Amino acid sequence: MGCTNHDDQKLQFDSLVVQGVPARKNEYGSIMPPIFLSSTYRFEDIDNQGPYEYVRTQNPTRQKAENLIATLEGAKFAFGFSSGMAALTTVFEAFNPGDHIISSANIYGGTYRYFTDFFPKKKIDCDFYYDLNQLKASDFKPNTKAVFLESPANPTLRVVDIARIAKLAHDHGAILIVDNTFMTSYLQKPLQLGADVVAYSATKYYGGHADLCAGFIVTDRQDLAEQFQDYQNTLGATISPFDSYTLIRGTKTLSLRLDRQMENVKAVTEALQTQEGVAKVYFPGSFSEEEAAIQAKQARGNGAVLSFEVTPDVDLKAFFNNLQMIDLAVSLGGVESLVCRPATMTHEPYPRNDLEKIGVGDNMVRFSVGIENKNDIIHDVTQALTSSLKRRASKVV
Ligand SMILES: Cc1ncc(COP(=O)(O)O)c(C=O)c1O
Missing domain, CATH: 3.40.640.10 (Type I PLP-dependent aspartate aminotransferase-like (Major domain))
Structure with missing residues (x-):
């Protein structure tokens, strides 16, 4: 066996x-x-x-x-x-x-x-x-x-x-x-x-x-x-x-990594919830109180992946380009923070219609939070968002 x-x-x-x-x-x-x-x-x-x-x-x-x-x-x-x-x-x-x-x-x-x-x-x-x-x-x-x-x-x-x-x-x-x-x-x-x-x-x-x-x-x-x-x-x-x-x-370091990653993801979630350019943050239980209660009952933590939607005035391509430390790549769960756009990357096999039905739009970013210092992660993602705001870019022009 x-x-x-x-x-x-x-x-x-x-x-x-x-x-x-x-x-x-x-x-x-x-x-x-x-x-x-x-x-x-x-x-x-x-x-x-x-x-x-x-x-x-x-x-x-x-x-x-x-x-x-x-x-x-x-x-x-x-x-x-x-x-x-x-x-x-x-x-x-x-x-x-x-x-x-x-x-x-x-x-x-x-x-x-x-x-x-x-x-x-x-x-x-x-x-x-x-x-x-x-x-x-x-x-x-x-x-x-x-x-x-x-x-x-x-x-x-x-x-x-x-x-x-x-x-x-x-x-x-x-x-x-x-x-x-x-x-x-x-x-x-x-x-x-x-x-x-x-x-x-x-x-x-x-x-x-x-x-x-x-x-x-x-x-x-x-x-x-x-x-x-x-x-x-x-x-x-x-x-x-x-x-x-x-x-x-x-x-060997699974629990150690996840403990640190969950501490980081909590701080990143809080920062993104008040960040200009972010329309919505997704995490386990964010959909409804019912789902939050289920998650609390059946799991002993939320893991270290979050997703967020950017507002229409964020140039998403510029956002990914403006990241200084975090890389744009598929996959998740590694020690390094990674972001991706599910609609055109990990969930590209879905027909457009079906993607919309599950609530995944072109403006959604999936964020696998790593074990780096949480302040560095927050600084990188927030600076990239701020510098990708279209109206800011047009002011510069
Ligand atoms: C939830 C989930 N299941 C299965 C897979 C497939 O795993 P693998 O890439 O190791 O074949 C992935 C890959 O991203 C995944 O996110």
Whole structure:
């Protein structure tokens, strides 16, 4: 089996991220685990193979990374992939022609592209809901196999009541799949809220340094785990030994980084709320009091991504150009602050109409707040906004 939890559960989360791959279990007691690059392993004889056979099937470094992610989640099984999309599409491989899936309409653009491009080819029917909190029993069909959601969602930070949706799904014989990339197991544990499968882009907060591409699927269900292990080996988009190592290293500071990032994001949010040129700031719970209460109930923090809309008198191109420290780039969750324009970058796969319906306009900026000094972050973003105000520019002319 992919991996099982081990005996470290008594440690607190911020100890587990550091000690979750115990040095005392490493070869030669090395404090950091070795990277096993060998693609294949010798058989003792024709009837006896050792614990490892071939890198795609399993690898000692990957196994440690998978154990670590399962341990942090408090889950029985975790499976490592070469990207978040590889993890997600391996989960979706479980669906067959004739199946019906319910999804939140506000999800990562790549996942949306998979649902709208690949599901029709596979004759899988997918219904999108703009507000999954309104989902009701009559929305389920006899062939509904799963509900998929992100909470908070990329990039609007809309929040969905995971426990409520899990119960609804189970009442109708469907599973709940949660993409927990924005929260990580540090801030939110969807399995404990009733979800059946949790998926991650580990390229983001787990890696944390914008230098690896990886994804994970986590579950407590033996039947799903067996299926995922088979798919992982058969489809083959597994996390490499090197990325497994980088993942283990990056994860050691996950809670430390997120604590600092959340402190920073709070200060940045406050600064943007009174900043000229900012029309609206989005964060988990900003949509409604109901969503704020759900977020407070199901997560132990808001994470470190916010989005904001600029007013029509801000020249957005100038804003991005005027940033002195923060870079314009896709992705999030690294130590460095990054901004992007979802409408033309991460959410470009959405047709215009659908983007508008989920509330993502050309004037929205997604902001992944890093661990830099919060005053430097605030100074950079506010100076770039102020110097991009069109009327200011016209005064200069
Ligand atoms: C919420 C979410 N899920 C999944 C993915 C896909 O992950 P990856 O880029 O590692 O394939 C992303 C990427 O941005 C994401 O933001």
